[in-house]
Structures are given as structure tokens and as C-alpha cells.
Amino acid sequence: MMLSSMVGPFCLSWTSLQQREGGTASNFARSLDGEKDMSELGFGRIWTSPAAAGSNAGLGGGLAWAWDPHLCAALLPVMRENAAGLDLVTCSDLRSSFERALAAWERVHRRISFHEVQCDLRPGEAWTDACPRVELWVTSFAGSSSPPPPPAHDGDQVASTDPVYAYSSQLGRLLRLTNGVELQSHSTVEIVRAQIVFGGGSDVCWYLDSWFCGALHALRDSLFLTIGAALWGAFSFSLIYWLLRLWHARRFGVGARHWSGIAATVWLVLLVAPVPLLRGVIAPCRECFDFEAASVHEVGHALGLGHPNGGGANVYQRALAAGLPLNASECLNPWRGVRQGTPPGAAIDAEAGCSPAGEGEGE
Numbered sequence: 001m002m003l004s005s006m007v008g009p010f011c012l013s014w015t016s017l018q019q020r021e022g023g024t025a026s027n028f029a030r031s032l033d034g035e036k037d038m039s040e041l042g043f044g045r046i047w048t049s050p051a052a053a054g055s056n057a058g059l060g061g062g063l064a065w066a067w068d069p070h071l072c073a074a075l076l077p078v079m080r081e082n083a084a085g086l087d088l089v090t091c092s093d094l095r096s097s098f099e100r101a102l103a104a105w106e107r108v109h110r111r112i113s114f115h116e117v118q119c120d121l122r123p124g125e126a127w128t129d130a131c132p133r134v135e136l137w138v139t140s141f142a143g144s145s146s147p148p149p150p151p152a153h154d155g156d157q158v159a160s161t162d163p164v165y166a167y168s169s170q171l172g173r174l175l176r177l178t179n180g181v182e183l184q185s186h187s188t189v190e191i192v193r194a195q196i197v198f199g200g201g202s203d204v205c206w207y208l209d210s211w212f213c214g215a216l217h218a219l220r221d222s223l224f225l226t227i228g229a230a231l232w233g234a235f236s237f238s239l240i241y242w243l244l245r246l247w248h249a250r251r252f253g254v255g256a257r258h259w260s261g262i263a264a265t266v267w268l269v270l271l272v273a274p275v276p277l278l279r280g281v282i283a284p285c286r287e288c289f290d291f292e293a294a295s296v297h298e299v300g301h302a303l304g305l306g307h308p309n310g311g312g313a314n315v316y317q318r319a320l321a322a323g324l325p326l327n328a329s330e331c332l333n334p335w336r337g338v339r340q341g342t343p344p345g346a347a348i349d350a351e352a353g354c355s356p357a358g359e360g361e362g363e
Helices: 002-007 025-034 071-078 091-106 210-217 219-251 261-272 274-287 291-302 318-322 326-330
Strands: 063-067 114-116 136-140 157-168 188-197 316-319 339-342
Touching: 063 091, 071 091, 071 136, 071 188, 091 114, 091 291, 157 291, 188 291, 219 274, 261 274, 291 326, 316 318
Parallel strands: 063 114, 063 136, 136 188
Antiparallel strands: 157 188, 316 339
8 A cells, every 4th residue: 555655665654644634543444444434534635546557547647747837936036045146046956856856756656656747827727727637736825825824934834735635426436545455435535636835935945955954954053053153253354354454554555465365365265255155055054944855745745644743643554664574464454554653662853753752552
């Protein structure tokens, strides 16, 4: 089944969007065992995987995604790497970053794939009406039907994903999982479309250089402050040096021809370089958000995964967590081996946390 297998290579526990609505692992297991009267508490809020090879329903044929033509105009002004009038990040760079995020999920499961389609919106037109083929719409808060984010730095205010759901009864089909099992309840909720929305205003900024900023994030705060203090110190000392130089030249009439060329060059670099380096290179890594990481995160929501620290308890699959293959029974119903909490000995991110953090064998 896609949801449990696609998280296996990356993490030992997860949450699903259906858990946020009150579903539990035991109810999900009953759904896969064929129980019909599960209302909305059974497994769901994922994409169907059609049996017919030529079907485009759900994951069939890959998910068609489209990039809002106005998205770059909203994001480029808040890309902090575009400093000192230099356009170091272009619209093409943003699109490539999002495509890498999609590719990261394609590597997780053979049934997950994406292909781009074009969607040109007229003013005031909804993407669901203008582009019926689009299943994943990528836009900004300015161009979406979602309300604008509050002025704070929480995950859903920086970027969010809004799935569009439908009941199996409305679609005239049963939701089929990637292992071939069909959920027999016509009350099953299925994802049929999703909208990924990125913030792009005065309260949000982004960066693209994940490799460089990742190395900085690995530094302790004290070391980062030391680097900042060193850069500001270099700028301050060089400013004082040049002010004294100018005062000395005017006071004693000593011209620039008497200055050391090498020393003057060094002091000039120390005057000019620190502030752009700090504001355009170092500070964005600490003050802004990683666009590619956010894209990977939001695509995960679009596929049916929830937040690890809110909206449902973390769960794990015993065999997957232990690195063991699923037996024949659990292959058809992986949720039979799912337990609440995190696996024994799992490392918990102290800053992000998870809900709940701990080990458990029951619901």
C-alpha cells in the first residue's frame, strides 16, 4: 500500500490526513479487511490507484500538475538570494527546484509520477474550472482561493496544501490501493485534486541554496553568532580605518600615492564585502525558508501524509521499522502491523517534536 511503503525509506513513523479527521490505525485495518460500514473513519484521503492501465483516475497516468504563471512574480521579490540588484534566482530556478521536489517523491514509490500541463487563468477564474485536467495546482496566496496567511512564521502560514475530496459514491467507484485492495465502503473519502500554496509577502522570504544553508543550519547558534560578529567586526574596523586614513590625508596632506596598494585593497574588501555577505548569503539561511524542502513537505501533504507534530498520532509499521519484509497477510493489509507512537529507540527531533512521542502497541 502506497502510504505505508512510501514513508519507509525516509522515516520510521508517520501520520496521515485521515488521522487528522479522527481515523485510527485499527479502523484503517478494518477498512482494508473489507468492512463496509466505516462511515468516514475508515482509511481514505489518498489517491486511488486504478486497475486499468489506460485510466487517468488518481495516480493512473501520473498526477498532472501545473505552475501558476503568476507564481514567480509573487516569489522572486522575496527570494533573499537576489541581493544588491543581482538576479541570482530566476523563475526557471524556482520551477527546477519544485520539479526536484516532485522527483524526490517519484523515487519513493513506482506508482507515484507527475507530468506537467499548461493552465492559463483569466482574471477571477478558478483553476478547477479553467483547467479540468490539472490535479495538482501550484500557486501563491495572492493567486489562490485560500485566505491570506496571518503575519506569523508557522508552517501553514508559509505554505499550505488544500486537497479537494470526493466520496466514492460521488465518483461511482471504489477507492483502490496500490496493492490492489479495494475499499468496500462507498463513504470512503478520496483525494481528487490538490492545491499547493506558497507565501510571498513581507512576512515570508525564501532561499534556494539548500546545500549551503544546510551546512549553516548544522552549526550551533553560538558559532553562527560568532560568524556574524566577525563580519560586523571586520566592517566596523575597516570603516574606522578608512575614516582615520581620510582624516590623516586631510590633516597632513598625505595623498593616496603613499598608501600601500595591497593593504588598501584588503581594507577595501573588508569594508565592502561583510554587509552583502551577511545580508545576502548568511542571514537568508537563518531568517528565510528553504523553498525546495517546503515543496517536498507540501507534496507529501498532497499525497495524503499529515503533520508529524499535529493532527493525529504518529504511527509506525512494525515490520518496516525493523527492516523486515511484509508477510503475505500484511502485504494485503499493512495496517494490521501498525502501532501508535514511534519505534523503540527512534530519535525524536527535539525542536519539531511529534505527537505523541513515545512507544506504543495499542491505539
